[in-house]
Amino acid sequence: MRHGKQEPRPAPELVLAAVPVPVPAPAPAPPRNPDAKKIxxxxxxxxxxxxxxxxxxxxPQHYEVQxxxxxxxxxxxxxxxxxxxxxxxxxxxx
Amino acid sequence: MNGLEVLKHIDRTIPVMIVxxxxxxxxAEALKFGAFAYLPKPFDLMYVEQxxxxxxxxxxxxxxxxxxxxV
Numbered sequence: 001m002r003h004g005k006q007e008p009r010p011a012p013e014l015v016l017a018a019v020p021v022p023v024p025a026p027a028p029a030p031p032r033n034p035d036a037k038k039i040x041x042x043x044x045x046x047x048x049x050x051x052x053x054x055x056x057x058x059x060p061q062h063y064e065v066q067x068x069x070x071x072x073x074x075x076x077x078x079x080x081x082x083x084x085x086x087x088x089x090x091x092x093x094x
Numbered sequence: 095m096n097g098l099e100v101l102k103h104i105d106r107t108i109p110v111m112i113v114x115x116x117x118x119x120x121x122a123e124a125l126k127f128g129a130f131a132y133l134p135k136p137f138d139l140m141y142v143e144q145x146x147x148x149x150x151x152x153x154x155x156x157x158x159x160x161x162x163x164x165v
Contacts, residue, residue: 037150042100043113048135052113055139071095075103085149086104087142090097090114090124 033061040083041067042074044092052087101127109149113137 039056043049049067056063066083068074071092077083097112098120104110112124112132121132130149133141 039146042097048113051139052142055142071097071100074100075095078104078108082105082108084108085146086108086110087113088097088101088104088110088129090101090112090120092096 032064036060036062036064037085038081038083039063039065039085039087040074040077041065041087042069042071042092043067043087043089044069045089048089098123098127101129104128109152111145111149113142 041049041052043052046069049069053065053067056065066077066081068077074086074088078086097114101110101112101124106128109130110128112121112129113135114120114132115135121134124132130152131145133145
């Protein structure tokens with residue numbers, strides 16, 4: 001009988017499985033009505049903007065409001081996402 | 095860039111309501127450039143409430159060229 005020294009088994013290589021780390025889901029966005037009309041408010045007077053915003057947000061199912069306070073920002077907003085209606089102040093500093 | 099310049103950049107198919115203080119001559123000019131309505135400041139929200147749904151129905155189709163329409 002041979003009592004051969006048992007070769008120690010090589011330790012299995014540690015393989016790290018690419019287990020996806022659960023990423024916490026982002027907070028659910030408020031439900032949006034795809035039919036809600038996009039309103040762009042352009043006014044440099046924050047008080048007016050606030051009054052109008054509050055008016056439209058009384059019925060968020062109907063309106064989605066974006067506000068900007070300068071002509072330049074208005075142009076950018078118009079290019080990015082054309083609204084369904086623009087409320088525009090003419091008296092803005094050039 | 096003032097409001098009138100912004101107005102000139104807005105696609106004519108998008109309705110625009112002017113909400114503005116007194117500016118000599120510009121209301122007429124704004125309407126000429128396709129604004130749907132002119133609401134002088136200070137305004138009553140009642141007008142906004144009534145005009146907005148009306149303005150939203152004014153979304154016009156892009157102008158058909160005279161040559162295409164055969165007129």
